[in-house]
Amino acid sequence: MKIAAAALHRYCLPLRAGWLTAAGTLTQRRGWLLRLDTDDGARAYGDCAPLPTSGTETPAEAESALRAQARRLIGRQGGDALAALDKPPRLRAPAARCAIEMALLDLLSQHAGRPLAAYLQGSRQAAGPAPGWRAVPVNAALGSLGEVTDDAVLAACGECFRVLKLKVGVAAVAREIDRLRQIAGLLPAGVELRLDANRAWTAGAAERFLRSCGDLPIEMIEEPLAEPRLDQLQDLQASTPIAIAVDESAASLDLEQLLRTHTVRRLVIKPTRSGGLLPAITLARRAASAGLECIVTSSVDSACGVIAAGHLAAALDNRGVHGLATSAWLTRDTGVPPTITGGRLMLPDASGLGFSPGEEVVFADLDRC
Template identity: 30%
Template structure:
């Protein structure tokens, strides 16, 4: 089974309200749907969430690198030759989410050809993942109401609070309102998206030391090496690398140099193949992992579920799976369901995604003017 051609479809779906955080904000899911077609008629599917403020990728750059650079070199390749596909793609530096989507689409094809869910091929550890919900920049009382709604309607009992604002009083207040306003047993962790300096992060930890915050993610830019290592040494809770650890090499550097003590795995930027390598590094070193979110659609969220539920280590903590709830629509034919704070793993062959073609036609951006509908 060989790759016959690769299709990239830009599309845009608005959010009901923007998710704001220290490094940017998202109003619209301006993503790229990737379809890898084979000579025997199968199609592998994946979604690319371009994040210029995180990886430097845009919708236009994703389309260009896949169609102009990757596709000509990958066409004709055996679908199972994932290592060779990565070797080809890694000739081009960066472009993490474009590479990750190609890898996931290949895995989707492998699962479909085998008649098995990819979740089973990867390990099949559990049949569901607990859900963590991200809370963006909003007034503290609004954040509390959103968290209470997620707890009441979906049973979600883990929340990531976006921080990294100045003055830090804003984030201290939000953390305190959440921790004191939610029932005992609800988990709160924070993510500054590099918004603070190391000293500001240390001050935040000092002022919230009485709160049951469990993790501190990407508090400052990891390139500020001396400050970051001082912070990691002083932090009473794990410091999670995210933007600083997109590749296995980055993970090794940050863990071995003391830049973080836990790692966020995001399949959107690593695919499943590199995510396995990252997970192996962390397990071997005894480092906790989280399953993160690139403000994914339900397509990307399904990939996270597929990988996260396949392994014991990635299923220990709640995974960031629910921010698609803030989208006005989606391309997925069978919407995900959050029940009792968890999402079940799809059981159909492949990664588990089927596209609603009518919705794709509605939201795609590459239609000719004559076919555009209002």
């Protein structure tokens, strides 16, 4: 299984509405699809979706690294190419590395005749994923608290989502608590809220928010502090039964100390920021061993990236509700995104990644063997 050709497709995917992040509002998603062809007719894909505010390299750095590294794959065996990824000189561009590793893992898992989720589990699950592995529990992504309507909340409940995610930290704490109480009154029994503050609050504001919403059905608050410190996060977590989660600030915090001291209860895992699926699953297993719960999320990635993240979540098999129901926020996509049914993301029933690009996706060859 020698890699005979590599090709790239540059994409720009507009969002249906602005996606709130810690650094502002995202209105489009830019990146590249990598395609690898082998001498025996196999074809595999990887998604390079840099987002510097989430801890990756810049788009220019990603493209440069992706082009250079993809050319080096041509003529190599798939397994040898994967093993060489972390040999000097190491690729220090996580989004580019993620795309290359993803495509290589797609090739290798296809060759093994196993879905990518099972391949990621390796010897831990030699017989394949557990029954029902294709159905990954996910939260509804409803956007900003200030803009979500009662109808949207009720519709998500009607679609059997058990966790509804909302962006907070935009309005005054008292005003947001009032709106959360209104929404809580709409929820059926067993449905909970997941909040993302996008590093909006001072320590004092975060404390006021947590005190005010202690009686509400909130299962997690992500990134509450504008300038997070481990001691402040630990104090916040100790003050509330609500799980506090670290996402983009993991890049600036001492991760070893965070794991050692149980600073927070949850860690958000993003393959693009981790540099690939294998580093992501290694980090998730370390975090789980340290007592942290891990949630796999998407930063409104393309269909290819979301499917890959879904395989990662399935491989973890940690009963978490993951943040991967984001494809509906895109006006168009690189291929058919995974179906969301009954609050679960349905992974393709196929060997490998199971992604196919849309007919309008055009690749430009790099070099040929």
